[in-house]
Amino acid sequence: SQQGEEDPQALSIQEGENATMNCSYKTSINNLQWYRQNSGRGLVHLILIRSNEREKHSGRLRVTLDTSKKSSSLLITASRAADTASYFCATLSGGSYIPTFGRGTSLIVHP
Amino acid sequence: NAGVTQTPKFQVLKTGQSMTLQCAQDMNHEYMSWYRQDPGMGLRLIHYSVGAGITDQGEVPNGYNVSRSTTEDFPLRLLSAAPSQTSVYFCASSEQGNQPQHFGDGTRLSIL
Numbered sequence: 364s365q366q367g368e369e370d371p372q373a374l375s376i377q378e379g380e381n382a383t384m385n386c387s388y389k390t391s392i393n394n395l396q397w398y399r400q401n402s403g404r405g406l407v408h409l410i411l412i413r414s415n416e417r418e419k420h421s422g423r424l425r426v427t428l429d430t431s432k433k434s435s436s437l438l439i440t441a442s443r444a445a446d447t448a449s450y451f452c453a454t455l456s457g458g459s460y461i462p463t464f465g466r467g468t469s470l471i472v473h474p
Numbered sequence: 475n476a477g478v479t480q481t482p483k484f485q486v487l488k489t490g491q492s493m494t495l496q497c498a499q500d501m502n503h504e505y506m507s508w509y510r511q512d513p514g515m516g517l518r519l520i521h522y523s524v525g526a527g528i529t530d531q532g533e534v535p536n537g538y539n540v541s542r543s544t545t546e547d548f549p550l551r552l553l554s555a556a557p558s559q560t561s562v563y564f565c566a567s568s569e570q571g572n573q574p575q576h577f578g579d580g581t582r583l584s585i586l
Contacts, residue, residue, distance in 0.1 A: 393572055405478070405564055405577030406517075451516065453575075460524050460571035461507045461532070466516035 367395070367452040367465035375471045382439040384468040386452030387432075395428060396453045396462055397437050406451060409437075444474045476500050480565050480578035487555045487585045495550040495581050497565030505568045506548040507532070507575070508540065510561040517564065523548055524571065555585045 367388045376382055386395065394413045398406040410426045412419045412435065419426045425438040439446055449469050453462035481496045499506065507522035509532075519532030523542040537559060539551040548567075552559060562582050566575040 396574060398575075403579075405579045406566075406575070407577070408574035411574055455572055460505060461519055461522045462575065463519070464509070464517040466514065 367454045367463065369450070369452055369465045369468040371468060372466070373469045373471075375473065376442055377473050378442060378444055380442055380472075382442050382446070382470055382472070384437045384450050384470070386435045386437070386465060388435075388452075388454045389433065390456055391430070391433075392454045392456050393459075394455050395426075395435050396455070397424075397426060397435075398451045398453060398464075400449045400451065400467070402448070409450075439470075442470075442472045444472050446470060447472050478565055478567055478576050478578035480563075480581050482581060483579070484582045485584070487552075487583065489555060489557060489585060491555050493552055493555065495552075495563055495565075495583070497548045497550065497578060498546050499548075499565075499567040499576070500546065501567060501569070501576065502545060503567035503569050503576070504545070505571055505573075506542065507566050508538070508548070508550045509564045509566065510534065510559075511564060511580075512561050520550065520563075552583075557585050559583065560585045 367386045370385045396411045397409045400406045423440045428435045449467045451467045453464045455462045478499045508520040509517040521540040523529045565578045568575045
């Protein structure tokens with residue numbers, strides 16, 4: 364069963380706009396990870412945020428984590444057409460070895 | 475480094491046939507896992523391994539077997555293929571359980 368659930372399921376924006384995707388989860392976690400999947404390819408890790416962290420940045424990506432609300436968000440600033448992909452959150456809970464993935468958000472960035 | 479390599483990339487089987495999906499990694503990672511990805515379902519964990527000789531079941535293990543005789547290889551066996559096993563299969567590895575996963579490019583499997 365999915366631990367994390369992304370919202371929205373699909374997002375369509377214009378190049379240059381910001382894209383925000385959210386992930387909610389049910390049980391306490393050790394860390395939360397965001398991945399990108401381009402069409403026909405495997406998932407690529409973007410950012411890992413630990414349960415004691417509130418915000419992390421990587422280039423145009425910003426991830427926040429609110430453990431009190433059991434939610435995380437991924438912000439992509441100044442989106443590009445190349446950002447078109449599916450984005451997944453994955454949670455690692457205490458005692459688990461392998462993260463559990465959500466269903467993903469499909470992002471389309473129009474040139 | 476090649477990372478995680480999956481073979482074959484595509485396969486068509488008939489119901490009842492068996493086959494092995496291969497997965498190899500050259501990063502000396504201890505943790506390896508198999509997922510299936512179906513439309514609208516995200517990734518679901520089939521089996522995983524925390525080291526050579528150690529395997530365990532994930533969320534959807536029925537109809538699949540795995541073994542881990544070496545650190546590098548983690549093959550997934552379909553014992554008697556069923557149409558419900560039509561899916562895209564991904565293998566992943568990580569250095570430790572709390573580290574990011576590295577994924578292969580998947581095997582697209584169709585069962586008629």
